[in-house]
Amino acid sequence: MVIVxxxxxxxxxxxxxxxxxxxxxxxxxxxxxAKEIFKLHIFGIPIFWKTKRRFVMCSNCGVVEELNKADYTxxxxxx
Amino acid sequence: xxxxxxxxxxxRSGNSKLGIFFLIIAVAILLIGxxxxxxxxxxxxxxxxxxxxxxxxxxxxxxxxxxxEYTEDGTVVEQLYSAYTTDNNYILVKTGKxxxxxxxxxxxxxxxxxxxxxxxxxxxxxxxxxxxxxFLVQFWNEVYxxxxxxxxxxxxxxxxxxxxxxxxxEDKVVAGYIFAAIFxxxxxxxxxxxxxxxxxxxxxxxxxxxxxxxxxxxNEYSKETVQQYKKLNLEITENYVISYSPKLVxxxxxxxxxxxxxxxxxxVYQTYRYIALETKNNEKYxxxxxxxxxxxAQFDEVLEKIxxxxxxxxx
Ligand SMILES: [Zn+2]
Numbered sequence: 001m002v003i004v005x006x007x008x009x010x011x012x013x014x015x016x017x018x019x020x021x022x023x024x025x026x027x028x029x030x031x032x033x034a035k036e037i038f039k040l041h042i043f044g045i046p047i048f049w050k051t052k053r054r055f056v057m058c059s060n061c062g063v064v065e066e067l068n069k070a071d072y073t074x075x076x077x078x079x
Numbered sequence: 080x081x082x083x084x085x086x087x088x089x090x091r092s093g094n095s096k097l098g099i100f101f102l103i104i105a106v107a108i109l110l111i112g113x114x115x116x117x118x119x120x121x122x123x124x125x126x127x128x129x130x131x132x133x134x135x136x137x138x139x140x141x142x143x144x145x146x147x148e149y150t151e152d153g154t155v156v157e158q159l160y161s162a163y164t165t166d167n168n169y170i171l172v173k174t175g176k177x178x179x180x181x182x183x184x185x186x187x188x189x190x191x192x193x194x195x196x197x198x199x200x201x202x203x204x205x206x207x208x209x210x211x212x213x214f215l216v217q218f219w220n221e222v223y224x225x226x227x228x229x230x231x232x233x234x235x236x237x238x239x240x241x242x243x244x245x246x247x248x249e250d251k252v253v254a255g256y257i258f259a260a261i262f263x264x265x266x267x268x269x270x271x272x273x274x275x276x277x278x279x280x281x282x283x284x285x286x287x288x289x290x291x292x293x294x295x296x297x298n299e300y301s302k303e304t305v306q307q308y309k310k311l312n313l314e315i316t317e318n319y320v321i322s323y324s325p326k327l328v329x330x331x332x333x334x335x336x337x338x339x340x341x342x343x344x345x346x347v348y349q350t351y352r353y354i355a356l357e358t359k360n361n362e363k364y365x366x367x368x369x370x371x372x373x374x375x376a377q378f379d380e381v382l383e384k385i386x387x388x389x390x391x392x393x394x
Contacts, residue, residue: 011348025339025355061355062342 005042012037013057015076025061032057033067033076083300087280087327098269105262108255120201120247128170128238131204137242138165138197141187142172142180146218147211157245159211161219161237165197171207171215171241172200178244202244280327292331306384308377311367320356320385322366332388334358340382341365354382 017031034057040048054072056065067075126135145158155176162172162180174180180198181187187195207215209230215237216228228236287293299305299316306315312324322328337357342349344365353365367382369375 009350025341026337057348059346060341060343061339062348 005040007038007040009052010037010039011035011057017056022058022061022064024064025058027058027060029061030059031064032059033072035072083297083321084284087284095270095273098266098273101262101266101269105259105266108262109259111255121199123201126170126202126204126242128168129234129240131206131240133204134248135202135204135242137162137170137172137200137202139163139170139172139180139200140165140195140197141183141192142174142178143169143183143222144218145174147214159215159241161215162200162242169237171237172202173205173241173243173245175245180244200242200244201247202242203246203248204240205243207239207241276326283327283329287329296329308367308381310375310377311369311381313367313381315381315384315388318388320366320388322364324368325365328356328364328366330356330358330364332385332391334360335385335389338382338385338389340378342371352378354378354385356385 012035013032014035015033017033019028020031021028022031033054035054036052038050038052039046053063054067054069055063056067058064120134120136123134123136124130126137139162142160142162144160146161147159148155149157149159157176158174158178160172160174160178160180160182161169163183164170172180180200181195212230212233216230216233219228219233220226284293287296296316296319299318300321302316304317308314312322314321318331318333320328320330320332335356336359337355339355341353341355342351344353345363350371351368352371354367356364356366358364367378369378
């Protein structure tokens, strides 16, 4: 029997922070609070997942500022 | 220092060789499959009742039995018969649930037995298990109504192996076709992507040539000052950055207006980190891939190097 398994990394954008100037790529781009989630799946069903990192994400260049869990949660709650 | 074009050619031919190698494997498997499968079965040796692990044929008048049946969930799936052959001998034959071979008592009777024509059976010689041989002995002793056959003498009359007509090498041919198809597909993917790469590379050189930069680059490339960053598949000459991965990119520092590390390629998030180069022609290139988590001192070094070169070029 063939066991179909694999893993992938997903990005979950959790909050839109608006257009801002990115300090990394110098573009004015949409910024998000985002999580990178590592998922292990068998037959397409995720059996294990883990948040690898939390960050402010620039939609042009990706990660801009990595945040720890506390800071991330705090910024998620901010209006 | 190698010449640039030679190096590009070498990188390409490596890919082509793999593609061609897969293609040859595919064709070889296909040929072997066709030769084995359709190699007309008539060239197979005549089954002698004692040989196994190869394909054989047998000229059979009729089957007697079955003396054993294999069942699965209560239904018969395979049957073992004794078969009377043109050598005036009995051999053992395995068939599926039904068989096209004439069976004594059904297709063959006392009346038509003299008119019966032999049929050729094909199959794989297989050792008869002794538990099953007991059924054979029992079957024939019942036919003869005496204890004539025994576990110590049945081989003299029926042989130690049976001809498995379910296995006529067709599965192997099908498996061969599947393997050939897989290798063929791999070869196709490699050769096509190679062609695309070649075109991309040729276009880049053509454009450099049109912009009058090619001679310049070739000159620089032949000098000892070219810096190699093997882990990143990248080279830096006096005025150019050359990246071989994820695809060939050659950019002049003077054309670059923005340099930054990026986790995105054209808006799609990557688990690799790249150095993004934006040019004054509004083009964006991604070079120097490294897995996000891995520490690679060369990455930071190259990033700084390009930044300083771009500054110089801008001044
Ligand atoms: Zn950015």
